[in-house]
Amino acid sequence: MNEFALVWEHRDMILIGFQNTLLIVVLGTVGSLVLGVLLTIPLMSRRRGPALIGTIYVDAMRCVPFLLFAYLLYFALPSLGLDFDNWWTGVVALILYNGAYMAELFRGAWANLPKELIEAGQAYGFTGWVLLRRIILPPVIFAAIPLVGNQLIQIVKDSAFLTIIAVAELTHEATSLQTTYFVPFASFLAVVFLYWLTCLSIESTVGYANRLAEVRR
Amino acid sequence: MTDDQTTMSQLAVQQRPVILEVSGLSKSFGANPVLRDISLKIHKAETVCLLGPSGSGKSTLLRCMNWLEQPDGGTVFLAGQPLGARPGGGLRMRDKELAAMRTRIGMVFQHFALWPHMSVLQNVMEAPVHVLKQTKDEARATAVSLLQRVGLAGKMDSFPARLSGGQKQRVAIARALAMKPEVILFDEPTSSLDPELVGEVLAVMQDLVREGMTMVVVTHEMGFARDVASRVVFMDGGHIVESGPPDQFFEAPQTERARQFLMRYAARNN
Ligand SMILES: Nc1ncnc2c1ncn2[C@@H]1O[C@H](COP(=O)(O)OP(=O)(O)O)[C@@H](O)[C@H]1O
Ligand SMILES: [Mg+2]
Numbered sequence: 503m504n505e506f507a508l509v510w511e512h513r514d515m516i517l518i519g520f521q522n523t524l525l526i527v528v529l530g531t532v533g534s535l536v537l538g539v540l541l542t543i544p545l546m547s548r549r550r551g552p553a554l555i556g557t558i559y560v561d562a563m564r565c566v567p568f569l570l571f572a573y574l575l576y577f578a579l580p581s582l583g584l585d586f587d588n589w590w591t592g593v594v595a596l597i598l599y600n601g602a603y604m605a606e607l608f609r610g611a612w613a614n615l616p617k618e619l620i621e622a623g624q625a626y627g628f629t630g631w632v633l634l635r636r637i638i639l640p641p642v643i644f645a646a647i648p649l650v651g652n653q654l655i656q657i658v659k660d661s662a663f664l665t666i667i668a669v670a671e672l673t674h675e676a677t678s679l680q681t682t683y684f685v686p687f688a689s690f691l692a693v694v695f696l697y698w699l700t701c702l703s704i705e706s707t708v709g710y711a712n713r714l715a716e717v718r719r
Numbered sequence: 720m721t722d723d724q725t726t727m728s729q730l731a732v733q734q735r736p737v738i739l740e741v742s743g744l745s746k747s748f749g750a751n752p753v754l755r756d757i758s759l760k761i762h763k764a765e766t767v768c769l770l771g772p773s774g775s776g777k778s779t780l781l782r783c784m785n786w787l788e789q790p791d792g793g794t795v796f797l798a799g800q801p802l803g804a805r806p807g808g809g810l811r812m813r814d815k816e817l818a819a820m821r822t823r824i825g826m827v828f829q830h831f832a833l834w835p836h837m838s839v840l841q842n843v844m845e846a847p848v849h850v851l852k853q854t855k856d857e858a859r860a861t862a863v864s865l866l867q868r869v870g871l872a873g874k875m876d877s878f879p880a881r882l883s884g885g886q887k888q889r890v891a892i893a894r895a896l897a898m899k900p901e902v903i904l905f906d907e908p909t910s911s912l913d914p915e916l917v918g919e920v921l922a923v924m925q926d927l928v929r930e931g932m933t934m935v936v937v938t939h940e941m942g943f944a945r946d947v948a949s950r951v952v953f954m955d956g957g958h959i960v961e962s963g964p965p966d967q968f969f970e971a972p973q974t975e976r977a978r979q980f981l982m983r984y985a986a987r988n989n
Pocket of ligand 1: 748753771772773774775776777778779780
């Protein structure tokens with residue numbers, strides 16, 4: 503019981519980690535959704551060049567363990583002359599990595615869209631960006647909501663790996679707490695509880711969005 | 720109608736301007752020739768019913784008329800202006816030019832193809848606002864009056880998923896009308912409806928005929944074709960086999976293939 507009291511005493515550390523995790527997850531979510539949508543466009547393109555480039559990117563990301571990718575980026579960005587600190591490197595890693603998964607989800611939803619729905623858009627004079635924005639992407643996104651929900655939870659879990667590049671997120675703070683005060687069980691249990699809370703709120707938000715989307719599919 | 724009157728009204732139709740013309744149209748899917756040298760003129764305020772067995776190329780012909788399907792040969796003219804390809808064929812129009820011409824042609828699909836993420840009202844306003852660049856107020860006023868006209872004023876804020884098939888198709892017709900098209904193409908508009916819902920859609924279409932809309936209708940509703948078509952075009956194997964006034968087509972078909980088609984149809988519906 504002593505252990506938990508100790509963790510409670512140093513709760514500000516854990517809370518800083520929690521704050522960082524939440525912020526990183528929110529940025530990672532927004533960024534990977536945007537990247538996912540943008541990547542879906544070349545993936546679904548009838549032109550071979552863009553489709554190939556999109557596919558190579560998505561496949562490359564999906565076959566690298568996130569841990570390694572975060573490491574790679576951490577060392578690669580400075581040598582490319584990009585001066586990101588650990589925190590932003592972590593966010594960029596999450597976005598680049600999960601954006602590929604998002605793109606794949608959206609691509610699947612797009613491919614399953616009834617063809618006539620898009621043709622109706624074309625028949626009524628929609629083209630290019632307006633066709634995409636008004637006719638194609640909204641139903642694609644509505645259809646993908648449940649799978650996007652799963653991916654958001656993946657982002658939360660991936661964010662824990664950012665401890666290896668010393669981002670002060672939840673896992674990182676728990677680790678330093680336990681190495682300083684030798685309270686592994688209590689500190690890890692505390693952060694597991696916070697991760698669990700985060701995922702629970704993501705799930706209920708996604709569930710709510712899904713109910714809104716239901717009638718629009 | 721006496722023969723004389725038929726001839727007179729046919730004559731009158733021929734003198735009206737041609738809204739849509741296809742000339743020498745051909746189309747294959749791979750090695751499968753689906754349209755072979757089709758030529759057809761649709762005059763203003765005509766209702767042309769396209770009949771024919773399944774697989775005869777009716778949908779493909781309709782879809783070539785607005786270049787949803789790109790023909791391999793031949794030309795489509797909208798009010799005398801080539802559509803899709805540049806005059807003389809070959810070169811494809813730019814997407815923007817093609818889109819601009821498509822706004823003048825309405826299309827109603829077999830499976831409705833309403834945009835599921837928009838309310839009924841938004842479905843009808845969408846293209847007028849985002850393609851024709853009408854103001855929202857203007858588009859809304861038109862949409863509301865069209866929805867009243869097709870009997871769906873009470874459903875304006877519903878989403879398509881909440882409507883019956885007949886209601887969906889009436890929304891789709893209102894969506895077409897909102898563009899004030901010069902011609903509307905219908906591809907089996909009642910084929911995916913429960914039998915008891917067919918009537919409400921045909922009634923709306925009959926209204927359009929009465930008001931002088933120009934329409935091309937692929938249909939298996941022989942009653943509709945017989946009652947309201949100004950001309951019946953019978954297709955088989957990618958050819959136009961026979962074309963004429965409905966009285967003639969149904970009472971005295973000129974070709975063996977049309978006779979067989981009508982007999983098979985009669986047998987199925989007895
Ligand atoms: N997109 C397509 N790809 C390949 N074959 C097609 C395609 N669309 C239609 N066809 C073929 O073309 C023929 C005519 O089809 P269609 O125009 O739909 O006939 P109908 O509407 O008269 O039933 C059929 O044999 C059909 O299988
Ligand atoms: Mg068909």
